[in-house]
Amino acid sequence: MFFLSKLLGQQVKDSRSQSVGVLDDIVVTIKRKYPSATKLVVKKGRQKMLLPWQLVRNFEESQTMLRLPESELKAVEPEDGEIFLAGDILDKQIVDTEGHKLIRVNDLQLARANGSLRVVGVDISGGAIMRRLGLSKLAERLSRRVEPHLLDWKAVEPVSGGEAGMKLQVTHDKLALLHPADIADIANELSPEERVAVVESLEDEIAADTVEEMHPNFQAILLNDMDERKAATILSNMDPDDAADLLADLPEEKAASLLASMRLKEARDVKQLLRYEEDTAGGIMTTEFVPLPPGMTAGQAIGRLRELEPDAETIYYIYVVDDDGHLAGVVSLRDLLLARRDQRVEEFMEHHLISIRTDTPLEEVAQVVAKYNLLAVPVTDEDNILRGIITVDDAIDIILPLSWKKRLPKIFG
């Protein structure tokens, strides 16, 4: 096992044991699970020379021996998929995909494997800082435990940092496996450009979920800076109410052109929601609900649900709506399962249902949901036409404004 910090600055000698310079950096290919060394950077005075790793005859912590005499050494260029360990990774931030956060690389752990040198771990400990400052002994005397805090390379993913970030963009596969809420947390910590790069690299559905989970301040900025077609696809894949909130935060022309590029159906849903003021029931409702005609039988209704595969939160209450869209009643999933197959929904639906109007203020919405213990409440317009529903989780957000909390600058807690 080697620590990168110990290797840097050590002597590199040629086949005649003459000093060629000091080890300045190690180039690795990131195409493998554990990146393996492909080149080494040797520094002599102010000159830096890139040499292929094949030239290494003997590799020790204290020095590196090369196979050829200095006069026969030929410099090479870095290739695609290669990064500099000291230049691109050491001291930079990378993603800990198990802890779901950005961490700073204090040192890298390398190991010999099949004649090559591989990166196996990342040291994020304070002990690594002491080691690099040459203070290990002092620290040990003070606290007696300067242990490395090592993360397996398999569990990390480099994302940030200027040019290296560009080189690493293609390999966001570990990041893409995380829960969108975790990706969003990490994206919140990145620069605006890196954020765009990460979200654009994600699959449409995951990208949409990630944007929904992101810091509200960053969402509009992100979509504004993104490739417009990708942005429109993401909006189309978002919940219509979230998409509407986001569009309302964008400049007018941008919102209009994004709406125009969205899928027709989704654009229509979103436009409908945009007609309502943000602090009313209409502003937070979703248009994703299951309408059933009163004449349908329980068996047909269940078949319809199977066909639509609606999201979990929209399925507990199913709203009965007449031909003109008027809200007539509600059946619960329980009612539907317990009813006889051939029973028509109007026979067992609840007629006296609690509903609110699109212009109802938010506090009242929360009160209604809390008072009647509802999982969702239907929202109608002045003609009693069903326009959307508000689910209990959105109602909770009104009382417990998490999104508001997220808006607080971090420096103020």
Place this chain on the structure above:
Amino acid sequence: MSRPRLSSLPSPRLSALPLPRIGRTRLLLFLAMMGPGLITANADNDAGGIATYSIAGARFGYGMLWMLLLITFSLAVTQEMGARMGVVTGQGLAALIRERFRLKLTVFAMTAMLIANLGTTIAEFSGIATSFQLFGASKYYTVPFIAVMIWLLVVRGSYKIAERVFLVFSSFYLAYVVSGVLAHPDWAQALHSTVVPTFQLNSAYILLFIAVIGTTITPWGQFFIQAYVVDKGISIKHYRYTRAEVIMGAIVTDVVAFFIIVACAATIYSTGGDINSAEDAALALVPLAGQFASKLFAFGLLNASVLAAGILPLATAYAICEAFGFESGVNRSFKEAPIFHGIFTASIVVGALVALIPNVPLLAIMVLAQDVNGILLPLILIFVMVIVNDRGIMGKYANGRLNNLIAGTTTVALIILSVLLVITSFFT
């Protein structure tokens, strides 16, 4: 995961825009960008600021006003650089120093920042102690009480409200504007002094000179504005709003400073007085507040000190954890983020303890801390200058020539002043 669209209701045909919720966002966007410049500006005029400007006006009359004009440019440029670095990289200054300069130089930079910030925190607690003494309350129980309150306020995280309250209270500075006018200063003389530089080659003058710069342009201000901008998530496309606001903030800071100096010059210097205590400093507010001058002064000083006494330890802890990769955040427990909480708590404790030393010259400490800031500032500015000129980091948003000229001149001037200070203190 598929998201089928479920509603199949007939919906009325919708014309294109305008829709009610779209179209009023330009203002909202601007308001969202507000903050970094003005808040940093207000926090800049803290206990040390009030003390330093008061003494500058009382001892040298209008003589130091010309500096403010130059400092405004320096402040605007250095703060703008910090904001731009935050926008382009999405990282705090401490993180950028670590990535650009590696570990050893980072330790050096962070040590400089830590000393400067600790000095400033001590100044804030000295301000708190002074203000309570003016109210007739002993510092021995008020300072520990406020220290605990600040600690709780920050850890409990209701900082946003506190910040708003203090911003409103910051209108206290208007008192200096009114008082300055009521004292009938010699406007012609004041304006003349603002544009025509004068200089004295003695250590007392140079010490104050450095303090005036060091209280306005500070190491912590560089870290703070960048962190704030990063937190706001402002992108380069909207950056012009932030820049406008940063420049506005610099102007506000120095207009306030101008009136504090003018008020003190017109009321204390012109009558041949000097400032040796907080009571003396409060005299500048007599034309406005009469016998209540010392109460008004105490109130303003308390407000200015408390906000900064919370921000500074917090900013210090964030920057150090950011640079070294330690867990940070007030929402993490002491066990999860021991170094973060340790630095934060220790800063408050040290600040309060120094202010509690019996018979310690509180006013002198407030000014001295600004000197520490002024002397350490060039170190931080050099790091900033290298990073902001690095095209590998800043791309096409790297510094232009004018920015480099102004920031470079500030750095060099401070270094020369520090050297002059050492030399003159041997000869006087």
